[in-house]
Amino acid sequence: MGLIIGATTLVPKRKQVMPKSVFFIGIKGVGMTSLALAMADAGWVVSGSDTDEVFITDAILKKHNIKVSLFSVPLPQCDLIIHSAAYPVPTTNIPTKTLAQALADFVGSRRVIAVAGVGGKTTTSAMLAALFHSIGRDVGYYVGTSTIAGLDSPGHAGSDPYYVIEADEYAVSKTDPRPKFALLTPEIVITTNIVHDHPDIYPTVGDTLRVFSDLIKGIPASGTWVYNDTDPLTMQILKNSNPVCHLSPYNSNLKPFELSVFGDQNQLDAQAAVLAAQAAGIPLEIAEKAIQAYRGAGRRQEYHGEVAGRLLYDDYGHHPGEIEVTTTSFKTHFPDRRVILVFESHTYTRTESLLSDFAKALSVADLTFIMPIFESAREIGKPHQITPASFAALIPGATALTWDNAAEVVWNASRPGDIILTMGAGFVYKLHEDFKKHL
Template sequence: MSSLNYQHFHLVGIKGVAMSALAQILFDMNKNVSGSDVAEDFVTMDQLKRIGVTIQTSFLEPLPDGTDCIIYTAAHQSKNNPQVQAAIKQGLPVYSHAEALGLLFQEKIGIAVCGVGGKSTISAMIAWVLGVTCREPAFAVGVGSIVGLEKTGSWSEQARYFVAEADEYVTDPTEVDASKRRPRFSYLKPKMIVCSNVLHDHPDVYADLDATKKTFTNFFNSLPAGGTLIIASATGTEYVLREDIKKSTYGTNDEDDFRLEKNTKVENRMIIGRLWHREESFELKLGVPGFFNLLNATAAFAASLKLDIPEAEILDALSSFRSTKRRFEYLGEKQGVRYYDDYAHHPSELKAVIAAFEQWEPDSRKVVAFQPHTFSRTKALFSEFVTALAGVKELILLDIYASAREGLDSSISSKILAEAVQRESPETKITIVANFQDLAEYFRNDLKSGDVCITLGAGDIYQAHGFLK
């Protein structure tokens, strides 16, 4: 990797899913990798242990001997992090995660997957199809693990393609001058972009949906002449694109280039749909629940077809895909109760996952536990959260999980959210617990054999499952 020609990389915030994937890539390049982060466990720990990374649990510790490059994220004060500041004072090269990812894109044919909801799964699906069809890719997917691939970041000199998530969040949210806050995906120069959705998801950096759409439009237009954009038709049509960009749409509309029929069925733990392309139809089968996952698979099908993989090979590969960690992940059965977990944290994601949960487990008592993620998102999208949660028969709400990027906001709380949901849906049974430890206790005392439960949220709610025996 000529653009990052260093030997010992120190990753500040290494336990994050994106940084963990990058650490695995650097490991594949035979680089020395160390890192620092908070002491708590993350979903990435197994991957980091696999590659033997030494992790400091304080940002005040001195940089490891031999460190010659620092990579940081927005999660821990960005450039204001003590270790990053120490590196700058020592004259060491410093890159944001987005800048490092952008340099990797220069080495391969880049496939960037963006959007609010679906980008992790679509990225994993494309990497899976390429791998199963013997077109081994390099990839970086922001999840804890991918079933069957056993890693979330991979690199080889022989790989032709590099598949990676492209995040619209800004590199440095601590930047006082908002005009200098650069979207993370603006550093990437892909040949293909897949976009799953465009929604207002980061009110701390984007004022509204229009501002979000403008940011995505700029990214789409960064494609080179002849570049490919595969975009969900549900995102709308108000994106002004250059004429030399090859655009394809996917969705459920008759005019979509890749059209998924709305009617589906579940047989033998497979969800089955029908996909149309150029007046030809295909049976699309997935071993992961939800119509939204069939849409994700449709996007992966379209991208793979653009890479000249035959339809039959793509469909066969997708039928063997078994999802990623924290994406409608089946965790197993304990005391007769079946448990699932999902990262859903935006109202649109909640609606999709809850609908899939109802379809996948039609005959059981179902309990939904949700941990709102960030005060700013909960407050800005409050009415959408109420709509998404109304109608759930049994709902458990945890206290809002505060991001490392924000402070407390007493004007919004899970109690306020619960009261609003109750007004909208009086028949919903709502329980509030403080944290994942209390949630595990609730599971032990209240759930019975035959029940099913799903935990939702981008915080630490998943850790409740570790307390169950």
């Protein structure tokens, strides 16, 4: 049967003759796509609008027969509109929700496992979804990616009481500064790490600590906090917040798992997923075996194939900590290969606020290229202090690129045996289409 969320039924009852309809404005974003697929899975008639630019979610939306129109097309008659925070609230009499509001309403009274943190959220959430489904538990899940290997989609309604959510710390909308995860009432919370990010809404480390501390304080006494006990800010929250819930720490000193993905961060994320599954009632020995079902997710150390002796990979990492950990994992896993990093920084605000950290992290690669910086909607029309050229000048041997010359310059600088790793939260992954022309 469906879930009743206040006065709104977001998961339609099976007896309902006419399913409800929902329209997503900005449907191609990974979070919007994930919820759209979950709601379609629950019986809603789903459609949406976006630009005609190709996103990583285009294929999965097409696979599930979700109609996507251009923004210029008038809004259809529907029961609910969900809009991305990146776009203005539409003027309409139709009930309208932000993505964060709609997600919270959709899961309602389900037993939420919230996966939070500045890095590792997507991977850990995908690991949990794969783990549960490999043992026949039909949990719902909402993961901010385009694909999860072995699962049908990144968003699923599920019939199990538990619902896995990649819980975002970013603001609900331009007019609602609350973190998106503040709208959730999780029973189990994973924090993969806590570091200062999003300086546009969290100017100081203290602001970041505050929102994560509030998240932890909200876990009920019967719930569980799964946390990395080697993370400094996490331990500061533990010391100062006095959580009443069960505590389940993990760290890199625990026995490693046999995974099909490499790197220390994947091992840490697997530890977190296994402990969360245990907190949800899965025997530890079963969870430890089931974690092997995870085989990867879109834009997370994603392999794009071998072309002319070069191994092509892509990753979503866009914070200095993520960049350093991911690049180091490639250098460790492939000790005899050069790692060529092509980085597209995401937002001028983040780049300028964390500039020295970025320079340090990007110096780990054998050769680094800097793409034009991704400008957020909030930054359009504002002056910027940093340019790709001045950014590259801070990194030994780095080169600034344009979108017109990037693929050619990187390819000509590479040689057989190299790894070409694109990284960033924008569109840098599209360079692989050009690299593959050398097949």
